[in-house]
Amino acid sequence: MLEELQGRNYSHRTAKTYVRIVREFATYFHQPPDKLGPEQIRQYQAHLFQSKKLAPATVSQYVSALRFWFIKTLHRHFLAEYIPFPKSHKRLPTVLSPEEVARLIDSARNLYHRTLLMTLYSTAMRRAELCRLRVRDIDSQRMMIRINQGKGRRDRDVPLSPKLLETLRVYWRWMQPTTYLFPGTVKRVRADVPISANSVWLACRQAAQAAGISKRISPHSLRHSCASHLLESGLTRSFPTGAHSGLPASFHQASAGHSQSARPTADLQPG
Numbered sequence: 001m002l003e004e005l006q007g008r009n010y011s012h013r014t015a016k017t018y019v020r021i022v023r024e025f026a027t028y029f030h031q032p033p034d035k036l037g038p039e040q041i042r043q044y045q046a047h048l049f050q051s052k053k054l055a056p057a058t059v060s061q062y063v064s065a066l067r068f069w070f071i072k073t074l075h076r077h078f079l080a081e082y083i084p085f086p087k088s089h090k091r092l093p094t095v096l097s098p099e100e101v102a103r104l105i106d107s108a109r110n111l112y113h114r115t116l117l118m119t120l121y122s123t124a125m126r127r128a129e130l131c132r133l134r135v136r137d138i139d140s141q142r143m144m145i146r147i148n149q150g151k152g153r154r155d156r157d158v159p160l161s162p163k164l165l166e167t168l169r170v171y172w173r174w175m176q177p178t179t180y181l182f183p184g185t186v187k188r189v190r191a192d193v194p195i196s197a198n199s200v201w202l203a204c205r206q207a208a209q210a211a212g213i214s215k216r217i218s219p220h221s222l223r224h225s226c227a228s229h230l231l232e233s234g235l236t237r238s239f240p241t242g243a244h245s246g247l248p249a250s251f252h253q254a255s256a257g258h259s260q261s262a263r264p265t266a267d268l269q270p271g
Helices: 002-007 012-029 038-050 056-073 077-082 098-106 111-123 127-131 162-175 197-211 219-233
Strands: 144-147 156-159 183-186 189-194
Touching: 002 012, 002 056, 012 038, 012 056, 038 056, 038 077, 056 077, 098 111, 098 197, 098 219, 111 127, 111 162, 111 197, 111 219, 127 197, 127 219, 197 219
Parallel strands: none
Antiparallel strands: 144 156, 183 189
């Protein structure tokens, strides 16, 4: 299965998840996965909902993995009808008001968290994309931030606002990051490694609590909030769109065909 995933150029994260899910499926029935069929699939889906209490979105990930195993790897195409995707309820995302966003950012624990939250909101980038953001991705000459290998392994540019650039320069002088803009830790010591996704989530939750925001928010809430505020203000033309941007269709692509050349650290130094 792993070779099939790699041959189809699935991301390492997706491949790892699919292999884990098929392993769990086999373990649940104490049999090799290629010996299982429609009845076991039906029982396992019921188990995911009733016993594990998983959300439809999570079960859909299990379905995708099992469909890949049976249909793509074992070529049992007739099993597709036995592995349906669950019906899910579409809910509107949590959106903060501009005032709540300001309170959230101002309530951040330190300059590191404040810059991190401001970057999430100003660029509407995903949490995983922020974790991998490098110093060289900041292009102050073009006032753009390059997001490399985002969702769907697509590169794109997003606008860099003057206010964010000013904050990033203050942050850069303080943190002096080498490779990753927001370095993580190794054994609780700051190191030149990407920040963990969980650390970004904690920074957001801590700021929300300090700001007295009762809404259930996550780093992704800042992405939705940015998109909503841009639409409300009519400033949609400066942001990229497309199937993998996650922003409204009225946003226009800003990154097509741009060079991927490395950008110097000096872009964060005052010009």
